[in-house]
Amino acid sequence: MSQVDQSxxxxxxxxxxxxxxxxxxxxxxxxxxxxxxxxxxxLGQRAAxxxxxxxxxxxxxxxxxxxLVTWITLNIVAFIAHWDPYxxxxxxLVMSFQAAYAAPIIMMSQNRQVHKDRIAAEHDYQINVTAExxxxxxxxxxxxxxxxxxxxLHRMELEAMPLDEAxxxxxxNAGIDDVAIGHGQxxxx
Numbered sequence: 001m002s003q004v005d006q007s008x009x010x011x012x013x014x015x016x017x018x019x020x021x022x023x024x025x026x027x028x029x030x031x032x033x034x035x036x037x038x039x040x041x042x043l044g045q046r047a048a049x050x051x052x053x054x055x056x057x058x059x060x061x062x063x064x065x066x067x068l069v070t071w072i073t074l075n076i077v078a079f080i081a082h083w084d085p086y087x088x089x090x091x092x093l094v095m096s097f098q099a100a101y102a103a104p105i106i107m108m109s110q111n112r113q114v115h116k117d118r119i120a121a122e123h124d125y126q127i128n129v130t131a132e133x134x135x136x137x138x139x140x141x142x143x144x145x146x147x148x149x150x151x152x153l154h155r156m157e158l159e160a161m162p163l164d165e166a167x168x169x170x171x172x173n174a175g176i177d178d179v180a181i182g183h184g185q186x187x188x189x
Contacts, residue, residue, distance in 0.1 A: 031123075037115075045108070049109050051102070
C-alpha cells in the first residue's frame with residue numbers, strides 16, 4: 001500500500017471514529033414503588049390496610065359466620081336466657097356498627113391502592129420511555145457498525161482487485177507454459 005493510500009485510510013478511519021455514535025447511560029436508578037410508598041405511610045394508613053386485608057379474607061368470613069350461627073342458635077334454643085330474641089335487633093345493631101366502620105376503612109385502603117397503582121403506572125411509563133431511548137441508541141450504533149463493515153468490505157474489494165487480476169494472469173500464463181512444455185518447448189517465466 002502506498003504512502004498516499006495509507007494516509008487516506010488513516011484519515012478515513014479518523015473520520016469514521018469521529019462520526020461514531022456516543023452512548024450516555026445517565027439514567028436514574030430503578031426503585032421499587034411499593035417500598036417508596038410503604039416508607040411514607042402513617043400509622044392510621046397502616047391500620048386501615050391491616051383491617052381491610054383482614055376483612056377481605058376467608059378467615060374473617062368463616063369466623064364471622066361461625067359467630068353469627070352461634071349467636072342465632074343460642075338465642076333460638078335458649079339454653080341461656082334470650083338476650084336477643086327473634087328479630088335479633090341487637091345482632092342487627094352489631095352488624096350495622098361493624099359495616100359503618102368497615103366500609104370507610106376499606107374505602108381508604110382502596111383509595112390508597114388506586115394511588116399506588118397510578119404511581120406504579122407512571123413509573124412503568126418512565127421505564128418504557130427509557131427503554132425506547134436505549135433501543136434507539138442501540139439501533140443507531142448497529143446501523144453505524146453496518147455502515148462501517150460495508151465500507152471496510154468495499155475497501156477490501158478495491159484492494160483485492162489487482163490481486164485477482166494478477167492471479168488470473170498467472171493462471172493464463174501457467175496454462176500456456178504447460179502447453180509449451182508438452183510440445184517440447186522451453187517454458188518462459
